[in-house]
Amino acid sequence: MKKTIYSLVLAFVLGTAPYAIAQKNAVSSSQFVGQVEGIKEFKLNNGLQILLISDQSQSNVVVNITYHVGSKHEGYGEKGMAHLLEHMLFKSTKNLGDIKKMLSDKGGDANGTTWYDRTNYYEIFPYSEDNLRWGIEMEADRMINATLLQSDLDKEFSVVRNEFEIGENNPTRILMERVINAGYLWHNYGNSTIGSREDIERVKTPQLRKFYEKYYQPDNAVLIIAGKFDEAKALEYVNKYFGAIPKPNRVLEEIQTVEPAQDGEKFVEVKRAADSQAVGIMYHTAAFADKDYAALAVLDQILTSNPSGYLYKSLVDSHKISSIWSFLPQLRDAGFLFIGAEVSKEKDIKKIRDEVRTQLNKIPTNNYSEADVKRAQSALIKQLENVNNNTIYQAIELTEIIGSGDYRLNFIYRDNVEKVTLADVKRVAEKYFRENNRTVGVFIPTKDEIRVKPTEVTTQEIKNLVSNYKGREAEKEAKEFEASIKNLKANFTEGKISNGLKFGIIDKEIKGEKVNISMSLPVSNEKELAYKQEIGDLTAQLFLSGTKSMTKEDIKDKLDELKSSVYFNFSGQTLNVNISAYKKSLDETMKIVKLLITESTFPEAELEKTKIENITYLEGNMNDPQSLAFTEIQRRTSNYPKSSLFYTPSFQEQIDGYKKVKRTDIIDFHKNILGANNGAASIVGTNDKTKVQSLLEDTFGKWNSASTYQKAYPTLQTSSKKDDIINIADKENAAAVGQVNFKMNRNHPDYPALVIANEMLGSGGFLAARIPMRLREKEGISYGAGSFLSVSSDPKNESSSWGYFAFLNPTKRDLVEKAVKEEITKAITEGFTAEELKTNISSWKTSRATSLGSDGTLLSLSNGYLLNNISFDEFSSLEQRIEKLDVQKVNEVIKKYIDLNKLTSIYTGTFNK
Template sequence: MTKPTRLTFALLPLLIASAWVPLAHASPDVASLSRAAVSKGAGQKVTSVEGISEYRLPNGLQVLLVPDDAKPTTTVNVTYRVGSRHEGYGETGMAHLLEHLIFKGSPRHPQVWAEFNKRGLSANGTTWYDRTNYFASFAANDDNLKWYLNWLADAMVNSFIARKDLDSEMTVVRNEMEMGENNPGRILLEKTLATMYQWHNYGKSTIGARSDVENVDIGNLKAFYQRYYQPDNATLIVSGKFDVAKVLTWVQQSFGAIPKPKRVLPPLYTLDPVQDGERSVTVRRVGGVPLLFAAYHVVPGAHPDYAAVEILSSIYGEAPSGRLHRRLTEQQLVASVFGFSQGLADPGQILLGAQLSSEQDPAKAAPAMLAEIESVAKQPITEAELARAKTKWLNEWEQGFADPEHVGVVLSEAVALGDWRLFFLIRDRVKALTLADVQRVAEQTFVASNRTLGQYVPTATPQRAPEPARVDVAAAMKDFKGQAAAATVEAFDASPANIDARTQRLALSSGMQLALLPKSTRGQAVEVQMTLRFGDEKSLANWGAVPSALAALFDKGTRNLNRQQLHDRLDELQMAWSVSAGPGRMSVQFSTRRDKLPAAIALISEMLRYPSLPADVLEEVRREALSELDTQRKEPGALLAEAMDRHGNPYPRGDVRHARTFDEVEADWKAVQVDRIKAFHQQFLGTSHAQFAAVGDLDVNATVQALEAAFGDWRSPSPYARLAEPYRTVPPTRMQLLTPDRQNAAMSVSLPLPLSDTHADYPALMLANYLLGGGGDSRLWNRIREKDGLSYSVYSSVQWNAEEPHSHWHAAANFAPQNRDKVLAAFEEEIQRARQDGFSVAEFEAGKRGLLNFRRLGRAQDGRLADAWASNLYLQRTFAVSAQVDQALERLTLSQVNEALRRYIQPDQFVLGVAGDFKSP
């Protein structure tokens, strides 16, 4: 549940429960209310900072409004200041379990998932140490926004929290635990933190102890809910496109009726004492590769010194600039390094670590890693290191603040620390950091007695980290003044017709096709998708891992820039970039800002056309790939995917369409040489058959000029022909793979379909699959996840082929190995029931609305728009095709959908596999 991801402000957990919802409450006509009356009714306005306004209702609810018309989407968050930190003895996992039960509904909203799905809400909830958060994003729509606010208010005080729901959800939560048990890194992190903290709840996993979760008392859980799920303990955040006056009215109507509670929340006062010696923990399990963590206690996220902690995690953990990369990875002691910090309400941690290949020795790597970290007094931080880390951190902060769907999430983390304005204060603190600040914090933090990793070592004169202490957030914010609010942007209409009308399609001298969609965005952001296509069936044969190695080396240096200079230049241009290799193509994605787009195009051109391809870095890339391969060899999902892909694959070894075994992939990576990479680059890469799509705040003329200069003369050196993969029947089969010591199992089902996305049955089968297993109110989800509580994740999907009639239907689930037979039986029963009885009128109508709403939401995402345009250029399509599909979905009848399911989803043709630690009866 809580695999951490480093964001601007704190670690966020994995998403816990999906969600979808409607049932609008009756309310007065907002048009009849004056704006003055709306403001008065919504409570007192407290402050405004950089375009974010805070209001407070009489019952204590804090409301943050972040209007942004850049994208036609709205995101709503409600954050409760309760997490695993607030749990008592025997209550571990209670906050997370409560998050699951909130989605089980209330008397007014008994079918939460169905309601969410019908309205096309992309919704979810997460639980972390200091807070619980519920959120939803959707295409801007007053009815959906008003309804979701009403649901949040109702869920705050009227949720069932019933024994029957607890019983059915228990298996799902256990399955979520078991998913984490399969991840060596997550287990090691859990054990490291448990060793690090003696008394504080930060040493306990948010998902809780199995014994606590399985034996939770429903009365205690309900009391926990009634204590913390109250307006005076919550912050509502609305961001994106919405009418402020309407939202203030709806907030008052929905939340304002909830009385201010009379209870007083209990104070939390437990802090761990300063650590007085090295601590260690060792985890031994089957599979995976060696990992090393070195964790150190740090100040709370609101402390002035925490900005330096964030920067130190970059100075040590980044590649290739980081100290650990230079000391460990480049010296071939480890395969890769990383670092992150957790800014929490109470003193948190910074964790630095390394992943090794199976051939590398932890006994050599660990001392070297600790020596590098704890030698900071003798090897002080440099100005260059500080400047580079600050640039990267501030770029990430700006990217997050520019995204209205992301702002609410990071504000939630700041709320959990004590004040939402800390989101801006830490930015200002990072900007103001001096070398002396960072050096002082590093020397105080990186001492042996403050470390959790290795063995205890007696020390004559032990060093101590500063005593832990809380922060007076009110005092910290007393003199804070925010920067100027971002300029307002246009309200963009994401309809297919407007997308086509606003997009300019051109071609370069080289033949590369262009689609440029200029639109104002928050922060002048631009999203780009570029696809290079090359080769044919014969010329692409027998290159093995060479294309993947080339893709991994593009950002390791060019003829004019070494590796570090290149990464510094990417940071200067505020570029987030990635590249991936596929059969006969290279796909490049990057984002930047309007004024930096021409320079970013020039840099991408230099990276793609003139990579330095250093041999020593190839060895690093090879080790990292082999290390990842070792990790996959014993994972149930990966093993099952290998077997399923190989079943019925007719292509011989060497053919680019051949499904490789793990051993073949390993052999291919070991065989890669620099001269082969150079030969591949020279033989195939060019832009004669390429597509480039950009969406966002861009100058079309300047962009075209930059593209012509960068790629206009880069013609493809060899012919291109699409790799055909005609439809073929695959023998149905059932397979079972045994993966010892894996507490989570996987099921996968595959079925080839003689269809493309231009077939007349495409809309009907798309909706049929959505109702069967693609949506949040689908048959498979409701039976296996909601009713039986057997799986944390179960779904079905169709991988549509746009070029030939050869698509694939796929279904998957994860579960505890002992539940294998129940999962298979439930899956088969639901498939058969849907085929025999068909879907109901209510399912059909709700599913149609939900699917159309999700399609609209997809067209409102700039990155997805750029990706779609690149594909459309290649297929010689426009968004008129999307409009036609929408129209076809609108015209569908229930009988067409039921008939499509029966015609194409044939259980006797399934390739079905399971993998897990299945015990003999």
Template sequence: MRARNSLARLSLALSLAGLCSLAAAHSLKPQRAVEGITEYRLANGLQVLLAPDDSKPTTTVNVTYRVGSKHENYGETGMAHLLEHLIFKGSPKYPAPWDEFSKRGLMANGSTWFDRTNYFAAFAANEANLKWYLEWQADAMVHSHIAKRHLDTEMTVVRNEMEMGENDPGNATTQRALAAMFQWHNYGKDTIGARADVENVDISRLQAFYRQYYQPDNATLIVSGKFDANKVLDWVEQSFAKLPKPKRQLKPTYTNDPVQDGENQVTVRRTGGTAQSLAAYHIPAGPHPDYAAIELLNLVLAQTPGGRLHKRLVEEKKLAASVGHFGLALAEPGFTSVSAELAPQASHEEMNKELLAVAESFASQPLSAEELQRARTKWLNDWERRFTSPESVGITLSEYIAQGDWRLFFLLRDRIKAIKLEEVQRVATEYLQRSNRTLAQYIPTDKPLRAPAPSFVQLDKELAGFKPQAAAQAVAAFEASPANIDKQTQLSQLTNGMKLALLAKPSRGEAVRGQLQLRFGTAESLQGQQAAAEQLAAMLSMGTERLNRQQLRDALDAAKVELNVSAQRANQLVLSWATKREHASEALRLIAEMLRQPRFEAAALEELRAQGLTAIQSQRDEPQALASVVAQAALNKHPRGHVFYARNFAEQEQDLKALKLDDLRQFHARFYGADAGQLSLVGDFDAAALKAEAEKLFGSWRATTRFARTGDKASDQPGRVQQVVTPDKQNAMLFGILPMPIDDDHPDRAALQLANHLLGGSMSSRLWMRIREKEGLSYGVGSGVSLRPRDPDSAWFLYAIFAPQNRAKVETALREEVARALAEGFTAQEVADGRQALVNESRMMLAQDPALADLLSRNLYLDRRMDRQQQLIDAIGKLTPDAVNAALRRHFKLDGFQLVFAGDFK
């Protein structure tokens, strides 16, 4: 009897083993799991992290290599970044990756940083695309061309990207500061590299760098979002396990700067831009226990409006238009910085003095418990948003993998939660001090203070006591199809006529996304009101009648509200926000209070005026901003002050300087109301409760001046080419607009979108492949179609970023590619690939809650349903080459464009 029972148990075990082998052919076993993320390891050393989340039908794949600019030797600066570009040039098996990305609807890219390089793609959940992308990543790891011919064509593109960074005063100033801070460590060198190194790179050294670091034992593969874990592990094993484990051993880095022994000063002088300053300080590496305090101190100093720098420099002293911070958790001892932009007419010397005094004030003005709690709340809210987003969690983990271990992502959160006031105070006084600062000139000092000496971190010791929290519960899947969205969305109307679209559905972390659009006035009543509309929108976040600015910010943080407010022309206000289910009603109440009872204070207007004037000044000689403004101004058909009039920078400055506080009060009294508004909510919420709340908050709120839609039609200005000179700018810009007298109900709607996609709207388009890939003339080139609802006022636009000396080549290539497309048309294969890409992109968009909330809100205004989106998807799927080519020839007239070239064309 005992023998029979043993045989039965053995038979059952064998049966279960057989079932398991059918479910999962892979041999991978979990190494460790933390809060829903599971780690596996291949025999060749590849680390695999799976973060499943079925709440959204999207998948994100990220491969992180532990190699960045830190690993470059003498003469090799910029190599890690060059490899990032050349990986996308393909291999014998995959000769054109960008074509495949575009055809499959993958939103793909790569990035290079100090400690790591990563490659990622996000797409609508699709097993075929996921399997293909894993296979491509495995092949790219060891079989990429890294060829001289590709290096030569890409060189102009990399130089173009380098020049874009040099054009940015803030970027250039930060780079010079880091170079002064680090005597020996490569953190003092810009990731993009020295021009001499990049231009003279030896292809054999670049290939050796690739073979050294692009190996499975130096990489981590992360898959997040919706996928079948067993299938993914099968595919990972099939594609990556065949790569051999390299025989070479990577040596640990050991360069470490000595403690800084006196303050530094750096000055950068250039034409244009806005005066600004930054104060940078050496800090410990990201895994160090003290680093958590640095994260919080950055917020205590630079957060708006409660940060010490904002209060002193912006509100009280009126020395700065804005303040900010920039710091990094790096694998080795790094840096953090605080910065300020000079307010108009303020003293730069006085601003520097106050900037340093506040940053280094903790010894005389200790940190308060309120400051610490406010910063902690903000930081943890931001962390939670990243962790609960399938698209961002995989990318975010790259930075912690680069520091040495992905679990540091959770360890830092736990340290932030647990850190004591006295610990943060100690870190502030030890690191934020004069002798550890880079801003001022060197001055000999009898008894200099010293910051703690930089040191490496023992990860095993730091992680020894780490205990992961329980993983979040799985979220039910949601079918993001137009038909299901229509079926699940509750449409209603408040007493005053305000329209609601409520789509309650499961979401990770009980997330809720909302959008509220208010529409104002008439063309006549809004004459000359653009500046008032813009600044009133900005003032909404600066307090209410009941809550001052800081109290409002604290209330929003307590309700986990991330809010964005923008004025679109003078006749529309858009508020978009994210919150959680438990705070959804409170978020709506706070937003209603901001809208209905804003706090009008003269000091707030002066702050906004200073920020606006500073922004105008920084853009008026910037090629990218100037080209767009000049092109739009050339199409003006209405008088100055009309709601559709495009103002130039001088007019914007004039309006802003003339604005009075009473102008904002009057605009609010006349135009604000919800009777012409639309509210959309998407995510995990109680629809009945929020509908009732909306009725209570907005149902009786009507504008004094009623809204009436202002129609328009396309400009009939003849096309022209203009050249605008921007001295001392190493980067130039082409921007063009073609007015089209059609609306988005035109029969060519679908064909125009596909024609644009093939001409310049994707990374496999004609313009991209000619100007970016083949000739390497531009870092970014493309086109777009904007089809306006209801009015025959649509537009086709195009752009290119390039070095000024390549202007003639860029224009020639543009004209030749347009002429070829018009004459020969797009091929059947191009059209087939484009159809697939656009359909996939449409599905991807419907899976994004912020985009869905925006679409539902616009549909409310236009009295449309989601079935119109399905009709567009169906129409795209049926397009023929003849239909697409005919639409291109009917509508695209290069001679009708307003083409503006802006740059230093010497």
């Protein structure tokens, strides 16, 4: 399934009792309510609900607050106001001041999102008592003390409009919005969260404040603290900062709008400039709290899952469509199921639409089986357990569940999924999947129509449903693991198997006894890999398509049953393999991996489907401003021959390359190019070296490449001063990307200074660096802007680059170009300040510490050491080198490397209207 959510941050200010006054009131203490499967619930007298999820194996802590307010609560003239408020709540508060600057200075990871029923804000930091305290204090202050200045709003609305315009360029998203909008008559679920551009431009701060004061109150919020933290300290700070806020006098009335039964099939046609085609269908379904939801989720898997789905088989396997995906959101009120189908541009879209409708009409009467139900249940339970065993992610994902009614619905849904029967699947198929309950189009009168009326779920019914729910026994907590290079080195073991494959084991437990393996397997040489990038890519994608003893469906079913995942990717001259399993399923998972790499059959039919899917994706990118800009900047700042691994093909060249690939090419690539004998594997989640070595030996010990491995290196490409404009028809958003090339690697003495210069210019902080501050905060002409730095860690690779990017309204192109180049020129001529340097070093260090708390970073460090002999100490030594920097050195380095006379810039969009 594919989940398409608009990440929109929403914020509203409470004015019933200013913070300074609230502090004079008696501070209430949190009361323990109960515990469900490792989640402890507390409550304050003012109504604030608190959820604590402890996981000492984490090194990070997340503070996530969810408000029961979203775009569903917007009235006439307010569409998109919730999203606009998201931006405003990152501006400032009366007590703490500039929120965005403080988040930038602290580093870490922070965001806010808005959806139909809820809004959330979260911050992830390396755990410390001060970070925990600040996160709680800031959210309490932001709850009631946002300033909401008209001057800030005047600049911000155009930034939000630019974000709206970016979405308007996406054909799939636009089709989905229009279908859902047409499917609803009265309920606000028919309106996209990002809202109406006209409303966004007209809203004023008094409207924002009224909305904010109504909903941003403790009795309408749920605070989650998760990861590594001291429970007593967390509650102490919650009591201190949130407990001082009084319970409001107002009463929130429930929204009473209930969508009536649809009385005929509807059709929508959207015509816009694009290269790919799509079909979208929406059915009205059930609320997340409705027991039918679990049965619908199982049926959704049965219908659309790759490769066993009924719709997948009838439409994708037959090459009628390129791909199929679905979206069943977790909503408070009766919701919907959206099914999307990507269609190659050579197809007759109206004929395909009718063929899709023909297959949809079979859903109520399909002969579903017990095996179908079991397969779908396995896939859904695997997804749920993967979320619940990643505490930081779980804490953020609970936002959706809270928005749908109550956090305990997460576990009730899991229980319901496990209980779904074949009869349940058939019942919901017959109940919801009727022609008159879907939107593709036009009114069609029928006789004796049986109409579908969604079942309303009241708040009291949800309370009754969850009140006595106890859940299952909480799982054993994973051991504490300090996020530091010293601790990584102390808990690292390395080895080698018979064919030369190196491995590294990180002795760190993962919640739920999960095991993650990351492998990088470099192969062959530039000569033998010439013109074979599409072949390598397709070979990797087809590994899961079938072996001599297992079909594609068998492989997926078995991996779902084991709650395991295997992913292959080929790029350049490296095959990347990622394996996710659990201790109890690792042996069986590795047996499957062995079959995949040694006995894959690469079926012709699967090759053709995969080629079509890749080509359709590329067709969709050909006229996308952002995709085109980033591709073209690489093409125009390099001059490699087409045979080189470092040549950047155009989208059309990639399409032509995919079309030429034959099954014999795939078989030859697998037989003669791929192998594990020059690679490395990094493992986290188990410390059993003997077992790991045995598994790797059995799986990869005899898988050797027949091609001689010789690492290829890029050569320094000279960039030149030029500004190129690429006009694309009928695009409401544009993109600008610039790049300058130079000679450097990470061992160079200037590298640390350039890292921090890039942070201050466009990459660091929470939108506080100079380029985003100028374009977004000061002038409001870009939703997203920043800079990037690419420098290799390999001492033999000195091909490096620096660049900038900005997303903009096409009419603002001149202003964006002027602003970006002025900020670069100012940095080069006037330099940075000592205070900027100090602040950005602190923020950069915090971001690095946050990154070190991620298993992905640990695995990457291990692979870097095993493959390229990059010492773990280099992670720390870079920090030490940066700490010693003075502002004079940084200012010298930016002048040395960022040369406007060598800057190539690309502008893509509709500039000729």
